[in-house]
Amino acid sequence: MKYALLALLTRTPMTGYEIGKQFGTSVGFVWHAPTSQIYPELRRLARGGLLDVDEMPQGRRKKRYSITEAGIRELTDWMNQATVPEPSRNAIFLRVAYLEWADPEAARAQLELMAATFEERRAVLESVLTTLRNRTHPRLAERLQALAPGEHERAAAFKVYAFEGMMESARQQAEWARQGLRLLDGLDTETPPRGEQA
Amino acid sequence: MKYALLALLTRTPMTGYEIGKQFGTSVGFVWHAPTSQIYPELRRLARGGLLDVDEMPQGRRKKRYSITEAGIRELTDWMNQATVPEPSRNAIFLRVAYLEWADPEAARAQLELMAATFEERRAVLESVLTTLRNRTHPRLAERLQALAPGEHERAAAFKVYAFEGMMESARQQAEWARQGLRLLDGLDTETPPRGEQA
DNA sequence: CGAGCCATGTAAACAGTTACATGATTCT
DNA sequence: AGAATCATGTAACTGTTTACATGGCTCG
Numbered sequence: 001m002k003y004a005l006l007a008l009l010t011r012t013p014m015t016g017y018e019i020g021k022q023f024g025t026s027v028g029f030v031w032h033a034p035t036s037q038i039y040p041e042l043r044r045l046a047r048g049g050l051l052d053v054d055e056m057p058q059g060r061r062k063k064r065y066s067i068t069e070a071g072i073r074e075l076t077d078w079m080n081q082a083t084v085p086e087p088s089r090n091a092i093f094l095r096v097a098y099l100e101w102a103d104p105e106a107a108r109a110q111l112e113l114m115a116a117t118f119e120e121r122r123a124v125l126e127s128v129l130t131t132l133r134n135r136t137h138p139r140l141a142e143r144l145q146a147l148a149p150g151e152h153e154r155a156a157a158f159k160v161y162a163f164e165g166m167m168e169s170a171r172q173q174a175e176w177a178r179q180g181l182r183l184l185d186g187l188d189t190e191t192p193p194r195g196e197q198a
Numbered sequence: 199m200k201y202a203l204l205a206l207l208t209r210t211p212m213t214g215y216e217i218g219k220q221f222g223t224s225v226g227f228v229w230h231a232p233t234s235q236i237y238p239e240l241r242r243l244a245r246g247g248l249l250d251v252d253e254m255p256q257g258r259r260k261k262r263y264s265i266t267e268a269g270i271r272e273l274t275d276w277m278n279q280a281t282v283p284e285p286s287r288n289a290i291f292l293r294v295a296y297l298e299w300a301d302p303e304a305a306r307a308q309l310e311l312m313a314a315t316f317e318e319r320r321a322v323l324e325s326v327l328t329t330l331r332n333r334t335h336p337r338l339a340e341r342l343q344a345l346a347p348g349e350h351e352r353a354a355a356f357k358v359y360a361f362e363g364m365m366e367s368a369r370q371q372a373e374w375a376r377q378g379l380r381l382l383d384g385l386d387t388e389t390p391p392r393g394e395q396a
Numbered sequence: 397c398g399a400g401c402c403a404t405g406t407a408a409a410c411a412g413t414t415a416c417a418t419g420a421t422t423c424t
Numbered sequence: 425a426g427a428a429t430c431a432t433g434t435a436a437c438t439g440t441t442t443a444c445a446t447g448g449c450t451c452g
Binding site for chain 4 (some may be wrong): 001033034036061
């Protein structure tokens with residue numbers, strides 16, 4: 001979370017509200033949090049000197065946060081130490097592994113929901129990828145402006161690469177869900193709906 | 199968590215300690231938790247009538263938990279209502295998306311670590327899959343004994359299917375990490391280590 | 397003037413991790 | 425006797441979600 005906020009703010013200063021809205025867009029694939037987690041974390045980071053607060057004096061209370069030198073150091077320090085990717089503990093595997101405890105129709109409904117969800121995610125990620133690749137993605141363009149031209153390619157490449165990974169992951173999961181539906185087809189024809197044995 | 203414990207105990211009654219050890223084996227891929235989370239949760243489930251406690255009277259304090267009718271109903275109710283798979287919020291995508299903030303060597307080290315980790319995970323899952331497929335997996339065999347023969351195929355098929363998904367996922371991620379290393383090769387040759395622009 | 401968005405937050409609960417404590421049994 | 429393993433737990437902390445509270449600004 002901490003590093004997600006720091007990384008986001010390397011592009012441009014933002015208010016907590018704006019960050020919350022960003023999480024509703026494509027950056028939400030990379031990280032997500034509700035505003036109730038954002039505001040306290042921003043204050044904590046500001047207290048720690050990693051962010052600067054600009055209290056906008058135009059009538060309404062509004063705090064725009066920007067990253068400090070110390071914040072950038074904190075972020076790069078984190079990035080420079082490699083960590084092992086955490087094993088993904090996703091409840092969907094638990095469900096699927098014990099799907100014999102669901103009614104056959106419920107099992108089918110679950111796999112259809114999975115197929116639809118993963119496929120939609122894949123499609124969204126693919127369209128994001130397209131805009132990243134041809135540099136029409138608005139936030140990527142904005143980010144590149146803040147960087148030296150020599151770093152453009154590197155920064156853009158990593159964004160594209162990250163989304164490729166997420167897209168491929170969604171594609172693979174969608175494929176897996178469809179394979180599950182074919183598996184059910186096989187099981188249901190071999191033994192009739194409520195199973196006599198063999 | 200709750201449903202992981204219920205599902206595990208459909209195979210055979212176990213103590214909290216035994217469950218903790220199970221999480222260190224292949225079931226750990228499906229779900230994992232430390233004992234500090236297991237013991238309180240077991241007590242809670244027992245208080246709720248979903249588990250029976252058998253306080254073993256042989257000298258040492260030892261509680262063997264088994265699932266009750268109510269527990270099975272709770273599990274099947276949960277299985278029967280389809281839920282959308284949660285988007286995986288994995289810090290690795292955050293790291294990768296902002297890898298331009300790492301030193302080139304650190305970026306390479308991170309991707310190499312990812313490739314090694316994912317590849318090892320894939321290999322382990324593949325070997326588990328083999329034992330599941332040829333029915334030599336000890337816990338699968340034990341599980342099937344508790345079931346009517348007519349349900350064998352279905353139960354085994356879902357276990358195989360779940361591990362296929364996890365294995366494919368690890369395979370895809372390993373491939374992605376290797377692709378990332380090739381990307382770095384390209385970036386590093388185009389612009390020398392500390393980058394003059396184009 | 398009301399609807400909807402902008403904007404910041406608090407409270408409570410839930411989930412999960414890390415570290416520590418304790419003692420019994422089994423194996424060498 | 426000592427080490428390893430069996431066995432159950434507590435405490436403190438971190439992270440995350442859900443629900444609620446408040447009020448200003450903007451536009452029709």
